[in-house]
Amino acid sequence: MMKLKAFRIRNFRSIVDTGWQNISPDNITCLIGQNESGKTSVLEGLKVFYSGVISEDVLRSDLSLPEVSCRFDIPEGWLIKVTDNPGTELKELLSGLTHLELTRSWIADLSSVINVSGEISQYLDSLEDAWRIYLNDVTVKLEEDLTTIGDLEASFSRLIEEESDIRSKLSPVEVKRTGFWLFSRKSSSEENQKSTHFPGLKNQLNELKKQEEEINEILSKKQKIKRAGEKWKKLLERCTQIDNHLNDLSLKLEERHQKMTLLMRPIEDESDTEWKEVLFDFRKTRSERDVKIAELERQIAFSGYIIDGNTEDEAENRVNDVIQSYKSQYNSAILGKKYFEYCPVFELFEDFGSLLPNRIDMEDIISGNENVEGYKAARNFLSLAQLDYSFFQQPSSRILKQKIENLNNTLTRNFHDFWQQSIGRNNKIHIQFELDHYNSSYEGKAGKPYLEFWIKDEGERLYPKQRSRGVRWFLSFYMELMASANLKDKKMVLLVDEPGVSLHARAQEDVLKVFEDIKDKIQIIYTTHSPHLVEINKLHRVLAVQRDDLDSFRSTSRILDPLQLSFASPDTLTPLQSILGNPAGSEGFSTKKVNLIVNDTGSFYLLNAIILLMKFKGKVCVIPSTNVSAIPLLCNILMGWGMEFAVLLFENDDEVQMADLLKNSVFNTDNSGKKLLIWMPGAFLNSEDILSTLDFKNHLLETREGIPMPNSVYIREMELPRNFLLSRFLSKVKEGKLKASDFDEETLENFKVITDLLEGLK
Numbered sequence: 001m002m003k004l005k006a007f008r009i010r011n012f013r014s015i016v017d018t019g020w021q022n023i024s025p026d027n028i029t030c031l032i033g034q035n036e037s038g039k040t041s042v043l044e045g046l047k048v049f050y051s052g053v054i055s056e057d058v059l060r061s062d063l064s065l066p067e068v069s070c071r072f073d074i075p076e077g078w079l080i081k082v083t084d085n086p087g088t089e090l091k092e093l094l095s096g097l098t099h100l101e102l103t104r105s106w107i108a109d110l111s112s113v114i115n116v117s118g119e120i121s122q123y124l125d126s127l128e129d130a131w132r133i134y135l136n137d138v139t140v141k142l143e144e145d146l147t148t149i150g151d152l153e154a155s156f157s158r159l160i161e162e163e164s165d166i167r168s169k170l171s172p173v174e175v176k177r178t179g180f181w182l183f184s185r186k187s188s189s190e191e192n193q194k195s196t197h198f199p200g201l202k203n204q205l206n207e208l209k210k211q212e213e214e215i216n217e218i219l220s221k222k223q224k225i226k227r228a229g230e231k232w233k234k235l236l237e238r239c240t241q242i243d244n245h246l247n248d249l250s251l252k253l254e255e256r257h258q259k260m261t262l263l264m265r266p267i268e269d270e271s272d273t274e275w276k277e278v279l280f281d282f283r284k285t286r287s288e289r290d291v292k293i294a295e296l297e298r299q300i301a302f303s304g305y306i307i308d309g310n311t312e313d314e315a316e317n318r319v320n321d322v323i324q325s326y327k328s329q330y331n332s333a334i335l336g337k338k339y340f341e342y343c344p345v346f347e348l349f350e351d352f353g354s355l356l357p358n359r360i361d362m363e364d365i366i367s368g369n370e371n372v373e374g375y376k377a378a379r380n381f382l383s384l385a386q387l388d389y390s391f392f393q394q395p396s397s398r399i400l401k402q403k404i405e406n407l408n409n410t411l412t413r414n415f416h417d418f419w420q421q422s423i424g425r426n427n428k429i430h431i432q433f434e435l436d437h438y439n440s441s442y443e444g445k446a447g448k449p450y451l452e453f454w455i456k457d458e459g460e461r462l463y464p465k466q467r468s469r470g471v472r473w474f475l476s477f478y479m480e481l482m483a484s485a486n487l488k489d490k491k492m493v494l495l496v497d498e499p500g501v502s503l504h505a506r507a508q509e510d511v512l513k514v515f516e517d518i519k520d521k522i523q524i525i526y527t528t529h530s531p532h533l534v535e536i537n538k539l540h541r542v543l544a545v546q547r548d549d550l551d552s553f554r555s556t557s558r559i560l561d562p563l564q565l566s567f568a569s570p571d572t573l574t575p576l577q578s579i580l581g582n583p584a585g586s587e588g589f590s591t592k593k594v595n596l597i598v599n600d601t602g603s604f605y606l607l608n609a610i611i612l613l614m615k616f617k618g619k620v621c622v623i624p625s626t627n628v629s630a631i632p633l634l635c636n637i638l639m640g641w642g643m644e645f646a647v648l649l650f651e652n653d654d655e656v657q658m659a660d661l662l663k664n665s666v667f668n669t670d671n672s673g674k675k676l677l678i679w680m681p682g683a684f685l686n687s688e689d690i691l692s693t694l695d696f697k698n699h700l701l702e703t704r705e706g707i708p709m710p711n712s713v714y715i716r717e718m719e720l721p722r723n724f725l726l727s728r729f730l731s732k733v734k735e736g737k738l739k740a741s742d743f744d745e746e747t748l749e750n751f752k753v754i755t756d757l758l759e760g761l762k
Contacts, residue, residue, distance in 0.1 A: 002072040002342050004493050004523055005099060009045040011064040013057075014038045014547070014557040020071070021559050024541040027519040030534055031527040033545035033572050038557025039527040042545065043348060043495040046070070046525065049104050050346035050493075052112045056257045063254050069103040069117060072343070082342065083335070090328060093123055102336055102343065108253040109282050114340050115332035124332055131326040135297060138304035145307060146229040149222050156215045163208045166201055224312060228303040235296040242289045249282040298323070344491035344523070347484070349499075355476050356381065358463040362435075362449040377476060378451065380483035381433065385411060400435065408432040415478060417513075429471065430456045469502045478514060485518040496526035499533065508532040531575045544568040565724060573721045589638065590621040594761040595645040596678075597623050597634050599655060603687035605726035607648075607754070609733045610690070613740045614755045628654045635666045646676040646761055652685045652712075678757055686712035688726070690754065692746040699738060700725050 006022045009015050015038055023029040031039045041058075048054050049068040058066060079094035080086070086094055101118030115121065219226075256275060301322050305315035357374025364372040365379070385407050412430045432454045438445040455467045455475070464472055477499065484492050500508040509532050515524050528534065534542065540562050546569055549555035560568050589595055598604055604624035611620070623645075625631045631647060638645040647662060649655040659677060667677050684690060688700065688711040696711045697703055707714050715722050732738045740748065 005073045006071040008069040010067045012045045012066045013041040016556040018559045027523045028515050029525045030541050031543050032575050037545045039545045047348045065106045067105040072100045074100050108250040115336040121332045135300045138300050142303045145225050152215050159208050159212045166205045224306050228306045232299050239292050344493050346493045348495045356453050356464040359452045380479040383483040485521040493523045505532045534575045544572050546572040570721050593619040593621040595621050595623050597647045599628050602722045602726040605730040606687045609730045610751050610754050612733050616755050620758050648678045650680050650684050650686050688712050690750045695743050695747045
């Protein structure tokens with residue numbers, strides 16, 4: 001149900017942030033770029049999105065922790081089916097979504113959590129924000145009440161002190177009478193005597209006691225708030241202590257990561273007990289923090305009801321209601337874990353991790369012994385043959401051998417659909433397996449069955465390990481992909497790093513055939529430097545990976561999508577440039593037309609675009625030279641073959657010198673009267689200068705950036721991929737996306753100059 005649509009990788013090796021990158025909608029995506037540009041890091045980032053397992057060597061120098069996000073296409077309404085009781089608002093959101101975003105992020109101990117992100121997390125975050133606002137409002141009220149209680153308690157203490165001071169000034173009898181005048185008869189002489197000496201003290205004492213009673217009554221009503229606040233303070237203090245301890249542990253983890261990165265050792269070191277204790281402490285403390293934060297939030301909500309006048313029992317009962325009203329039963333982590341169960345499998349193809357063995361015991365296949373050599377390849381082989389153990393229980397040896405022979409023939413025919421190579425002219429290889437049993441010389445295995453594999457041709461019958469590296473690789477690759485495509489329980493995203501580096505150019509094209517065959521069942525993302533593994537007519541499949549600073553491998557990696565390829569460096573686009581380097585291969589030289597030699601491939605593209613735009617009908621065949629210096633060689637070849645030709649040159653130093661050379665060596669004997677050495681009039685340093693600056697920006701660069709220099713100088717100084725830009729320009733003309741009416745007057749006048757020159761070649 002879930003199909004990968006786009007990815008975003010952050011803080012992973014040379015990658016700081018790829019931004020969201022869409023993969024090809026036809027399920028085959030190709031990453032091109034120089035060595036160390038970050039192509040493999042992209043594949044490994046996607047792999048760990050699925051596995052969750054990383055080590056220190058993927059961390060950047062600042063030890064920032066990775067985060068990998070993937071966006072998936074899903075059927076509308078599917079999320080409702082897999083989400084239990086989402087609630088009204090969440091249900092409405094989920095019902096309309098046609099894509100799902102998941103993000104895996106790592107923490108200091110290099111463990112990870114996968115969260116739902118995008119619109120769903122925004123909704124859940126809005127609930128969490130509302131919950132935080134509620135808790136903050138309650139906290140403010142609680143702090144105000146605790147401050148009031150503190151002030152009242154301070155006032156009560158002052159009143160007690162004042163009362164004590166007054167009592168010290170009264171005689172014991174007076175104090176006693178002051179306290180118990182309702183129950184004893186006063187002596188008039190004593191009263192007059194004390195009143196004379198301490199006028200008004202009794203009144204002050206009575207007033208103090210009255211104030212004390214008032215404050216005490218208020219404090220007694222606020223005792224529940226005080227108890228709630230005291231518990232809140234203790235929880236808050238404990239949470240702060242936990243956070244401080246986690247920060248200390250995180251620093252220790254960072255120091256460890258730095259050390260292990262320098263030593264190039266894995267994170268898990270069983271002999272380091274101190275390290276194991278730090279890890280255990282970190283994980284235990286994080287778990288405790290989660291518990292304490294939940295307790296703290298619950299205590300704040302509880303306090304809010306106490307402040308509103310509820311009893312403690314009533315407040316306790318209503319806490320659950322307020323939590324449910326503000327918080328969904330789901331959070332980003334819960335939904336992330338739930339939806340991840342339906343995620344496609346991301347698998348990195350290991351070049352020689354699944355080579356077909358010479359022999360494997362049936363016992364190992366049946367028991368699923370993945371540690372035995374060749375287990376994965378043998379499993380893939382049997383999967384392609386659609387065999388299980390019951391097949392080998394055939395009681396008739398003759399029938400079993402016949403079935404195996406039939407399967408061998410079928411497997412070989414299917415393999416030949418993709419492997420076009422042969423040994424010599426017609427000698428193709430055949431793949432076979434046989435069932436046999438150990439003889440008595442194999443102690444402990446005598447009589448036990450095993451499978452034996454062969455790769456045969458007309459001349460030899462050899463074990464897989466006796467075959468070439470290229471054959472072994474392709475067979476392993478073919479079986480892995482085809483077996484994966486046959487899996488029905490889950491979709492797969494297959495990651496392939498540099499497929500077919502040991503293969504002949506034509507065999508590399510066979511790799512593409514395998515990709516094309518399985519792309520409806522498996523999504524493929526692969527890296528390559530080879531022009532034979534890039535289809536020039538499907539540039540929508542290409543993502544270019546290069547460093548921000550091309551002169552430093554310490555710089556960060558960036559990804560350019562198909563619409564940004566014109567901004568990639570020439571070295572990054574090497575596979576494309578190699579394909580573009582022989583554009584006339586299908587047309588070749590013409591015996592019926594005038595062969596017009598131009599300085600390079602880029603000019604070939606532009607001249608052909610002008611011919612199409614101006615609807616020129618003359619008999620001219622444009623031939624690109626590999627560079628200016630190779631023009632005389634082309635001229636000599638055409639003269640030797642007796643073909644008509646001419647040379648078009650531009651006003652730059654190299655071509656000015658070439659003009660003098662051609663006049664003296666090639667065109668000094670021509671008596672035809674035709675002008676075969678053609679100069680472009682005006683300051684045209686190269687073919688792209690035929691376009692006005694405005695049209696150059698709009699139709700070639702597709703940018704609004706100002707250009708204060710000739711077009712050709714700008715391309716050179718900005719190190720833009722000239723051949724690619726001009727090839728794309730020709731493609732747009734061929735597709736009808738650009739017409740003559742799209743160009744300004746200056747450009748059209750220059751086009752007319754070109755066609756007039758071509759008219760002179762008739």
